[in-house]
């Protein structure tokens with residue numbers, strides 16, 4: 001998608017420089033900086049510090065992380081150690097583990113002289129596949145938006161939470177892909193963007209990328225969605241997910257569950273968009289999903305631009321106050337109207353997911 005009119009993906013390998021290029025998302029929306037990852041440690045650090053974030057993009061970065069590991073040391077033990085460290089770098093989004101396992105399976109029977117080329121091809125394939133999947137999610141989700149528009153004959157108002165846009169994937173996004181496709185088709189859409197405290201991915205990333213694609217959007221405080229739904233200002237909600245269980249329970253950015261409850265109470269359809277790499281077929285009990293508890297500074301400090309154009313971080317809480325910062329919650333399947341996947345739209349249930357994918 002576009003930034004200042006130029007097409008980008010979120011990650012790519014530069015063959016001449018032998019580095020992985022990323023858009024440093026910790027600097028957005030105030031600065032657009034492309035950063036080089038030269039070692040597997042750089043990749044781990046980029047995931048940990050959220051220079052890259054969003055489940056599919058974390059997966060893509062982990063895959064390229066293994067390519068970088070091979071560039072450093074063409075050695076299976078080093079790949080194994082690096083793989084373990086990559087998996088540990090963020091626990092909730094399942095795409096990370098999925099991508100690392102896929103890379104290791106591919107490399108397990110390969111001669112050491114071919115490791116680099118095979119790894120590079122596989123990492124690229126993981127990323128290209130994600131682009132295709134997200135595009136298909138968009139085409140499938142477009143049908144839902146079209147249906148609402150055909151009934152309403154007026155702007156379709158869509159509420160989203162966090163950033164499940166192209167910046168969270170390789171391109172297109174999950175939740176935003178149907179929106180981009182609708183916009184390209186000329187359907188008038190407007191997006192209510194949840195600010196998404198504490199890191200403000202909604203304001204800093206979703207609104208930013210929608211602006212760059214010239215899609216009408218309005219940032220709202222996280223608690224505003226309920227009253228908008230009561231006032232009939234939301235036609236549908238659509239969110240992404242970091243891990244969806246085969247039971248249909250959806251783990252996503254903290255606050256998603258409350259939005260789903262409000263949607264349920266107001267008969268607003270609540271959709272979750274995901275590629276199959278985000279499905280966890282093993283865990284059945286959502287309480288067993290590892291939920292990240294993050295640094296309290298994410299809550300107590302806020303970053304912005306001062307009157308001189310300098311980026312600054314400031315403390316906004318009383319110095320002595322304690323904080324708690326859980327990064328994700330789980331929306332039970334019963335509150336999910338439908339899942340939108342690359343293979344089609346289905347109920348949030350094991351039976352329906354298996355019909356599509358098994």
Ligand code: MRU
Pocket residue numbers: 053054055056161162163164165168169174201239240241242252253327
């Ligand atoms: O903490 P983040 O920014 O890595 O959060 C992950 C997400 O971007 C969201 O939860 C998103 O909605 C799902 S990933 C497409």
